Amino acid sequence: MSLQVLPGVSLKPFNTFGVDVQARLFAExxxxxxxxxxxxxxxxxxxxxxxxxxxxxxxxxxxxxxxVLRMATRGIRILSDDGSKVVIEAEAGEPWHPFVQQTLARGxxxxxxxxxxxxxxxxxxxxxxxxxxxxxxxxxxxxxxLDRHTGELRDFTLAECNFAYRDSLFKxxxxxxxxxxxxxxxxxxxxxxxxxxxxxxxxxxxxxDHPTATDVSQAICSIRNEKLPDPAVLGNAGSFFKNPLxxxxxxxxxxxxxxxxxxxxxxxxxxxxxxxxxxxxAGWKGFRDADAGVHKLQALVLVNYGNATGLQLLNxxxxxxxxxxxxxxxxLEMEPNRY
Numbered sequence: 001m002s003l004q005v006l007p008g009v010s011l012k013p014f015n016t017f018g019v020d021v022q023a024r025l026f027a028e029x030x031x032x033x034x035x036x037x038x039x040x041x042x043x044x045x046x047x048x049x050x051x052x053x054x055x056x057x058x059x060x061x062x063x064x065x066x067x068v069l070r071m072a073t074r075g076i077r078i079l080s081d082d083g084s085k086v087v088i089e090a091e092a093g094e095p096w097h098p099f100v101q102q103t104l105a106r107g108x109x110x111x112x113x114x115x116x117x118x119x120x121x122x123x124x125x126x127x128x129x130x131x132x133x134x135x136x137x138x139x140x141x142x143x144x145x146l147d148r149h150t151g152e153l154r155d156f157t158l159a160e161c162n163f164a165y166r167d168s169l170f171k172x173x174x175x176x177x178x179x180x181x182x183x184x185x186x187x188x189x190x191x192x193x194x195x196x197x198x199x200x201x202x203x204x205x206x207x208x209d210h211p212t213a214t215d216v217s218q219a220i221c222s223i224r225n226e227k228l229p230d231p232a233v234l235g236n237a238g239s240f241f242k243n244p245l246x247x248x249x250x251x252x253x254x255x256x257x258x259x260x261x262x263x264x265x266x267x268x269x270x271x272x273x274x275x276x277x278x279x280x281x282a283g284w285k286g287f288r289d290a291d292a293g294v295h296k297l298q299a300l301v302l303v304n305y306g307n308a309t310g311l312q313l314l315n316x317x318x319x320x321x322x323x324x325x326x327x328x329x330x331x332l333e334m335e336p337n338r339y
Contacts, residue, residue: 002033002034002037003027003029003034003037003038003041004027004028005025005026005027005038005041005067006025006026006027007024007025007026008022008023008024009022009023009025009026009068010022010023011023011026011055011060011064011068014052014055014068014070015052015055015056015058015060015237016054016055016056016058016118016231016235016236016237016238017058017059017060017231017235017236017237017304017308017310017313018231018235018304019059019060019235019304019308019309019310019313020307021060021061021062021063021064021310022063022064023050023063023064023066023067023068024047024063024064024065024066024067025047025066025067025068026067026068026070027041027067027068027069027070028069028070028071028072029069029070029071029072029073029093030072030073030074030093031073032073032146032180035069035071035146035178035180036146036151038067038069039146039148039151041067042066042067045067047065047066047067048065048066048067049066049067049069049148050064050066050067050068050069050339051068051069051070051071051178052068052069052070052071053070053071053092053093053119053120053122053123054095054096054118054119054120054123056118056119056123056231056237056238057119057123057126057127057237057238057335057336057337058237058336058337058338058339059237059310059313059314059334059336059337059338059339060310060339061309061310061311061314061338061339062310062311062339064339070093071092071093071120071122072093073091073092073093073094073122073180073181074091074093074094075090075091075094075181076088076089076090076091076094076099076102077089079183083188084187084188084189085185085186085187085188086106086108086185086186086187086188087141087183087184087185087186088103088106088108088183088184088186089181089182089183089184090121090181090182090184091121091122091180091181092120092121092122092123092179092180092181092182093120093121093122094120094121094122095119095120095121096114096117096118096119096120096121096123096124096129097115097116097117097118099111099121100112100114100115100217101115101217103184103186104213104214104217107188108186108187108188108213109186109187109188109189109190109191109192109213110134110138110139110184110185110186110187110191110213111134111139111184111186112192112213112214112216112217112220113131113132113133113134113193113199113216113217113220114129114130114131114132114134114136115217115218115220115221115224116220116221116224116225117129117131117238118231118237118238121181121182122179122180122181122182123179124136124182125140125143125161125163125168125170125179125182126168126170126171126179127166127167127168127171127335128163128164128165128166128167128168129166130165130166131220132193132196132198132199132220133193133195133196134193135163136163137158137161137163139184139185139186140158140161140163140182140183140184140185141158141183141184141185142155142156142157142158142182142183143155143156143161143179143180143181143182143183144156144179144180144181144182145170145177145178145179145180146177146178146180147176147177148175148176148177148178149176153180154177156169165242165243165245165272166242166335190212190213192211192213192216194211194216198223199216199219199220199223202219202222202223203215203216203219206219226297227297227298228295228297228298228301229295229297229298229301229303234295234303234304234305235303235304235305235306235308236295236301236302236303236304237302237335237336238301238335239275239276239300239301239335240300240301240302240317240334240335240336241275241279241300241317241320241321241332241333241334241335242275242332242333242334242335243272243273243274243275244272244273244275244278244330244331244332244333245266245270245271245272245273246270246271246272246273246330247270247271248265248269248270248271250271250329250330251263251271251273254328258281261273261277262274262277273330275300275332276298276299276300277299278324278327278328278330278332279294279299279300279320279324279332280299282320282323282324282327282328284299284320284323285298285299287316288305289312289316290305290308290312291304291305291306291307291308291312292304292305292308292312292313292315292316293305293316294316294320302316302317310338314338317334320332321334
């Protein structure tokens with residue numbers, strides 16, 4: 001067996017919160033064969049298998065009594081190019097932001113609004129990651145996943161993934177699908193999404209009237225660097241709560257009391273509230289309890305100031321959820337997966 005399985009490994013380097021818990025067993029997959037060996041090992045030794053990527057969407061609250069398999073597969077390839085549209089494929093273990101930068105360096109647009117999002121390519125479809133008006137589903141061309149129940153490979157089309165806001169089939173069926181590689185449909189001619197005010201404003205401040213995809217990426221990177229802490233410096237998992245979807249009637253009632261409420265109309269008639277606004281309005285921005293806190297510049301981000309445990313961070317998140325529910329009658333949903 002080429003897969004190296006190690007006992008008692010700290011997961012602190014493998015989750016962006018920097019929470020120090022131990023994995024009962026740990027291995028890294030550098031190929032499809034490694035993935036299959038890990039599945040066989042877990043079955044033979046009767047231990048659960050937990051697959052992780054960059055650890056940017058994890059809240060670890062206790063030692064993990066599983067074989068933790070970190071996807072470390074690498075590889076980027078062009079599958080088709082008609083001179084206008086390009087299908088590019090990346091292995092699941094490719095770090096997301098460097099992959100985005102590689103597509104831009106190749107003269108391809110489509111992923112620029114998703115710049116500087118932490119994590120790996122394989123994890124991106126799980127959450128249908130999105131930012132500044134673009135989601136994975138908007139540039140998705142397919143993926144290949146391993147069915148852990150049958151051991152068979154399956155190629156998924158856009159329709160088969162059931163993408164929704166921060167959701168997908170792969171999140172809805174946890175423990176079944178192991179994403180191996182993902183394909184994206186990108187353009188050689190830029191079709192830029194500049195609907196979000198901060199992006200257009202930043203480009204204007206920089207004196208850029210006719211931006212390229214790279215200009216948009218750089219603008220978004222500068223905005224994110226100002227608003228969001230670097231996990232290498234301050235442990236965090238990015239936005240901790242989803243922006244809640246609520247009824248138009250509730251928004252109308254809330255606006256009567258909070259005229260500055262931030263809400264966006266959705267195609268289905270619902271309204272999307274800015275979770276960060278709710279949390280900041282409730283006074284949580286900059287809050288700290290021991291080493292668990294809410295970031296001073298972005299209320300959506302929970303942070304580990306050094307030695308917070310996963311349970312301390314979870315407790316803080318639950319306190320915020322209760323307060324928002326009591327104040328606004330809105331339920332906040334946590335984004336990170338909790339173990």
